[in-house]
Amino acid sequence: MNKDAFRKWSQTAANWGADYRETVGKHPVRARTAPGEVTAKIAKSPPEQPEEMDAIFADFERDIVPGMTHWQHPRFFAYFPANAAQVSVVAEYLVTAMGAQCMLWQTSPAATELETVVLDWLRQALGLPEDFTGVIQDSASSATLAAVLTMRERALNWAGNQRGLANHPALRVYASDQVHTSIDRAIWVSGIGEENLVRIPVSGPQRALDPAELEAAIARDRAAGLLPTGIIACVGGTSVGATDDIAEICRIARDHDLYVHVDAAWAGSAMICPEFRSLWQGVELADSVVFNPHKWLGASFDCSAHFIRNPDSLVKTLAIQPEYLKTHGQDGIINYSEWSVPLGRRFRALKIWFLIRAHGLEGLRRMIRNHVAWSEQLAQKIAAENNFELVTDPMLSLFSFRYAPPNIDDLDALNLQLVNAINNDGRIYLTQTRVDGALVIRFQAGQFETTEEDVLSALGVILDCAASLDI
Structure with missing residues (x-):
């Protein structure tokens, strides 16, 4: 790659990243890819001769991106967040360029x-x-x-x-x-x-x-x-x-x-x-x-x-x-x-420097306080629903709940069925854990750009998916 191509493709990648972050909320949160599906699309042997960047970039968009789970999605409520504030991404461009x-x-x-x-x-x-x-x-x-x-x-x-x-x-x-x-x-x-x-x-x-x-x-x-x-x-x-x-x-x-x-x-x-x-x-x-x-x-x-x-x-x-x-x-x-x-x-310090300067501690505090408050609201709403129970109260923005309709012999299997239905639905992403041996569903809010609407919308998805189960 010569200097002109480097400039062109650097700009292309930056523009792609900006477009991706602007539209990520329109994607299903979790990848809908079957095991081996991405592997089947990739050449089994490395190329002997150089390939054109247009072809490589097109394959990236066609074969790789659909197999990615979108951790920067505003309705990513699984695991813990792996945030990448936009200013941090810019700093990482610079770090990568310097190498x-x-x-x-x-x-x-x-x-x-x-x-x-x-x-x-x-x-x-x-x-x-x-x-x-x-x-x-x-x-x-x-x-x-x-x-x-x-x-x-x-x-x-x-x-x-x-x-x-x-x-x-x-x-x-x-x-x-x-x-x-x-x-x-x-x-x-x-x-x-x-x-x-x-x-x-x-x-x-x-x-x-x-x-x-x-x-x-x-x-x-x-x-x-x-x-x-x-x-x-x-x-x-x-x-x-x-x-x-x-x-x-x-x-x-x-x-x-x-x-x-x-x-x-x-x-x-x-x-x-x-x-x-x-x-x-x-x-x-x-x-x-x-x-x-x-x-x-x-x-x-x-x-x-x-x-x-x-x-x-x-x-x-x-x-x-x-x-x-x-x-x-x-x-x-x-x-x-x-x-x-x-x-x-x-050079990891650069992104912290950019992040704190661009948002200020008060901006970061406001984000965290909002996530905690919105999670507490959602937990209260879930607890008020028939056939649902709050298992662990919110610890900051993290809590767990359980779907527990009457006369169900295996609630663990039912809750696993529910969390799979939620994730296959694609609107939000949750994970499960166990509390005192019982399988429960955990929720945490923490994605950098999530909103109150994103968090509270989880209730409708949970109820829709619970209603769709054959019990």
Whole structure:
């Protein structure tokens, strides 16, 4: 591709993106593609000769786009959002055009220094104290892995990386059964092992980890010669928004000299609103916290904010400095590759900088407050309908409900049938989960450009689809 073609197709792609975002609400939210359908349209072998961009772009529109689920659809109410505010998309154009590998200060000084500044902007926005320092990870999974590796090294007096885990007591990490499966993977990858992830029972409407059970588990493990290592606390769990008592967990951790990592991947964005911060009261006592601006705040994927109270412990765990990565003649610099598991790093800070400047914190707060208010309205409307029940109350903008007409033997099968009917209908997109063993349907509002009408329209779709079921 020469410079003229690059200009032409860059403009074509930007125009396509603008048109797509303007019309995305007209598409069915979830792809209506059968397994293997896209594969059948793609050549089985790579081309030996160059192909024309017109043909490649036409195939993209014809074969690829219809097989995409539209995460930027204003009626995407499934999972959690993966928002890409339009200003964030513009910033990503620039990042992609520059194509910088930002692993060290010297490989892109502006990327490193902007990351330092915008992470401090986010720290201030969340109300975290000044002794927290931030780094951008690709996802909460990577931040949690880094936290688990740090708590492992801390418990082993920084010897695990050199000597391995042999000849040590088994390390024990504590969490509820409401935490994300990324915690399980971090436990696997760190070498601690799934059997040493201790699941603490939950209690109360917030489905919070039971502090008394946590203390009892720590005491049992110490008595058995095992090595308590850390606690992973949850704020806004993926299933139905389970939220632990962070202050009490940190008190217990301090008494037992354990590391605390707080996973607030989704709900953390809401903490830019002071009225929601009671949900993580005590977070200033934690050792590390993660939230994903790419979920609810509007930064396009991938962009995870990882805050650490003592970054030296993280760097001590992860830093490797071969000669070819050293920056000579410069003192006091930060190389964020030493704060992450991957060496390579994208220029993720630019989209946060654009996003916060273009919308302002108050604009972002207004969006989040609206989503919470509209979800609460919808939850009340569903609860008032005959044959429907609210299973879990709204946690911010997330709640779950169940279709429960009388004289139905298998309500789990019926609700699975309903959620499939809703998603095949195409007007909205929901997912299911289980609460106390029962299958329920979950709803969350969080797409950056959704409106009150979009959210409240979900009721009509749910009722229409329920009425269509053969029961």
